[in-house]
Amino acid sequence: MDSILSQSFEDFEIVAIDDHSPDACGRILDEYAALDSRVIPVHLEENQGIGKARDAGALKSRGEYILFLDSDDTLSDGALQAIADRLEATGDPDILLLNHVRTYWNNRVQASAAGELLASAGTDVFTALERPDFLTMFAVVWNRAYRREFYVGNNFIFTDGIYEDALMVYKTMLTAETIAATDHVCVEYRQRRQGNSMRTPGRKHFGIFQQYARLFEFLDQHPETEPVRALLFERAASHYLFTLAREDRIVPKDRAEFFKLAAASYKRYKPKGFVLPEGSQGVRFQLLERGSYTAYAAVTAAGNTRRQVIQRATKVKTKLGKTAYNRLYRLHLRRPVDENLAVYAAYWNRGVACNPAAIYHKAKELAPNVHGVWIVRRDMVDNVPAGVDYVVANSPRYWEVMARAKYLVNNVNFPNNIVKRPEQVFLQTHHGTPLKQMGIDQQKYPAAAKNMSFAKMLERADKWDLSLTSNQHSTENWERVYPCAFEAIEFGYPRNDVFFRTDGDDVLRIRRELGIEDGKKAILYCPTVRDYQKGYVPRIDLERFCSELGPDFVVLVRTHYFYGADPRLEALQERGLIKDVSTYPVVEDLCLAADALITDYSSIMFDYACLDRPIVTYADDWEVYRKARGVYFDILSGQPGETPGATATDEDQLIEVFRSGAWNGSKAAELRAAFRERFVQFDDGNAAERVVRRLFLGQRETTPAVLPLDDRTPAPAPGTLAQARIPRQPTGEHGLIDA
Structure with missing residues (x-):
């Protein structure tokens, strides 16, 4: 969606189909529609598959041209402007063929095989019979733009099942009276590690035979296409063999049956005078015509033996490892x-x-x-x-x-x-909501990616079955930056249950155990680790800060667990200026004891937001941090849902935030409310129970249901407890109260 909406060419609409998705896609589309009138969401009442979803979108469309874009692919920068320019230069053809690249999780980019072919067309306009070589392009509908009157006027609709693209591509190409091309890379075809339906084995792949049967029926009804029948037959047979050879499509027990059906289709539709391709592919075509799966399997096995031996040896070594071996x-x-x-x-x-x-x-x-x-x-x-x-x-x-x-x-x-x-x-x-970039996103940031094998990281993530999240932001990012086959469960963080199940007496007890004097405001300071620095580097002159705040405040300092004990903090604690709680075992207790939180980019801010208490962002190295580590949103923007409260970028500003009362002012409260609405979505005190019922008891229904945010009651703030415990003052000589 972002790749479309950020295009320099702006005269377009997005018909976005929610095919009764079980995840957050429907909500995401509605959010985009609320922000941009060019987005038109369509929510289907039942899942019908990608073909019917495309049909619904085409019928809803109003533009001069229709482009199909799969939900996991993107448009390249400048794609729509390049398409518009080429359409104008070629007189608005029925179909404009587009170039694409394949993109991989490790940022590798692979050019398409059709680049030179597309470039050779220049601004020519032709038909498929005049330039049949363009029928050999990757047969998908997203690498072409269709003139809407041509597409809708010919009543093109997708058929049920997978491999529907090939049929649509060949029918439209053979029907079009004008075709043009551009070699501008318009689509970035994302290669998913897992989760691609085409790479999921099963009987659904047998649908390929019905799709090509429909194609040959179409050819029979259009005798003028006879010159390209042999080419399309070769494409079909090659497609059968490609599908059969893929273990992620046809499982071993089904291969003989698949081969039998492929051989039957080969014999039925083979054109007279068909010339076999050269090399090993020609041999496989001959085996199809003979219908001998035994011979095919023997030839395939001979070619694959060495590769399989190497793969198996590598897999065993990786799987068991040195220690576990x-x-x-x-x-x-x-x-x-x-x-x-x-x-x-x-x-x-x-x-x-x-x-x-x-x-x-x-x-x-x-x-x-x-x-x-x-x-x-x-x-x-x-x-x-x-x-x-x-x-x-x-x-x-x-x-x-x-x-x-x-x-x-x-x-x-x-x-x-x-x-x-x-x-x-x-x-x-997991152990936090991501502000800093995680997973494969870290590849772009050397400070975060040093000494890290992203392939190994994803192999570890491949072992996940369930991924627990506390908000939609986390769900979307974990699914993207760990492209693996786990299921997200949006139940909230169990560690945060305590924030909704602790009463005032427990809050006061924790403060007493920490040595916080009655009436003092406790400030919890939790800076996060810096990937670009070695060891703990203080970001605040704590001696000055405590002195400026005065005796009514006490500062609890908790460094990141990656750092060991720091003698500077120990010295300040011995002088009574701070309390070093870096090794305190339960961080949730520290949050409960604190009247406010100061942090920078630590995920503790998302947990502390459960308590609805002031959060101050102190980010003196924001520009360096975001460039070295990468972030998902601007914590200093002051925008609702991004900034949790008052902010400071230097020590003087931080002191003024507390002196002026901005740390606990009305503006900070408004920002905190928006931040809580976005990030405290599923934390309600019942997250652990939901997880246990799902994981150990096998209950699929979310029980207990997540409480609405307004119905949740976090633990009382220390300040309100102190106020509630002030003894009642005398009411005057006659016991009267001034009202």
């Missing part, structure tokens, strides 16, 4: 999966924490038959709470539980050498 782990992998065993881990085995911890505790309540075991580092064993079963990473029992657990729950990834068995279910809980 031991006798004990392989033994456990042959044992049955334990249906009542769950493995938990958080923050690279740092202990019982975050979303996995909240799920673990709720599972003990709702699914007590599922035994939970935590993976921890050896140096973190002393921090494991009493009564929690755990194993040390890489210990003998570790390999057993990793091999046999039915459920795997982690807020990061397990190591590369862990084998994800088909029977196992991996819930990726």
Whole structure:
């Protein structure tokens, strides 16, 4: 959508079809329509497939030309202007053929095979019979623009099933009286790692024979097309063989049947005098005509043996890894999966924490038959709470539980050498809402991408079955930056349940445990890690900051967990200027104790927003950070839904934010409300229960339902509690109250 709406040529409409999508597509289209009148959303009442969705869009269209664009592809910059210019130069032909490139997740771009052919046409106008070589172009409808009167006037409609593009392409090309071409790259054809319906094996691929039967029926009805029958027959036979050879289309048990049907189609539609292509393809054509699958399989196997041996050896080595390639782990992998065993881990085995911890505790309540075991580092064993079963990473029992657990729950990834068995279910809980760019988006930012193998990262993400999110922003970004086959579950973050289930007494208790004096305003300062810096670098002169704020404030400082203890913070704490809570085990307690949050780009802002308390953004290195790390939106923009409250870009501004009261003013409250509406979508105090019911109890329905934002009651702010506990003052000599 963005690639269309950002085009320099602006005279267009987008008929956007929601084919009864089960995800957020319908909402996204409506949001775009609300912002731009050129977007016309159409919501179908039932899923009908891409062909019928295109038909609905074509009938709804009003423009002079129709372009079809699949939902996972994009228009290149300047595409519409280039199309408009070429249409004008060629006298508005029935069809304008377009160039494209293939784009890959690792930013590789591959030119199309048709570039030279398209360039050779110049501004010529022709028919398919005059230039039959253009029938050899990639047979898809999105690499051409159709004149609407031509398309609708001839009543072109898509047929049911896949491989519908080929039939539509050949029928329209053979019907058009005027065809032109441009070699300008107009479409970026995205190559998805997974999830492409054409790369999902199944019986649906047998539909290819019906589509080509319809094509040959069309040719029979139009004898003037006889000169190109042999070419189209060769295209059909090649398409059969291509489909048969793909393991991600035809499964082994169906190959003999598919070959039999392909051979029957070959014999039925072979034109008289057909000349076989040269080389190995000609051999395969001969085998089709003979109808011998045994001979075909033998020829194919001989050609593939060496490649398959190399692939298998590489796969085994990658799958088991060096560490896991031991006798004990392989033994456990042959044992049955334990249906009542769950493995938990958080923050690279740092202990019982975050979303996995909240799920673990709720599972003990709702699914007590599922035994939970935590993976921890050896140096973190002393921090494991009493009564929690755990194993040390890489210990003998570790390999057993990793091999046999039915459920795997982690807020990061397990190591590369862990084998994800088909029977196992991996819930990726994540540990924050993304402001900074993540996944494959990091490829563009050297500071974030150093020493990172994105191929390995995606192999780890391939093991996810479920991806937990707390807002639509996260859902959309995780699905895009981790192009894998997981299912997103929009249940909220279980770790944030505590923000809606804590009362005033608990808030005061936590403050007492932290040593926060009654009546003081506690400011929680949580800066995030900088990829472009080494070690912890203070961004604030905390001694000056605390002095300027005065005795009514106390500052809790929590550095990122990537950093160790900092002697400068220890010295300030010893002088009573700050409280260093960097090693405090439960960050949610710190949030509950704080009257306000100061952060920069840390995802803690999205969690703290659950409490509806002031958030101050202090970003003194914004330009450097966004260029070095990349961000998804401008936290300093002041726009509703992007900025959570007051902002400062230098120390003087930050001090003034608190001196002036802007940190807790009406403008900050308005921004916070919009920020909460966007990002506190599914956090309502019941996220852990929804996860447990889905993961361990197999309940598909979202239970309990997510509460509307206005119906949620977060834990009371410390300031309101202090005010509520002020003793009632005497009412005067006669006990009268001034009203």
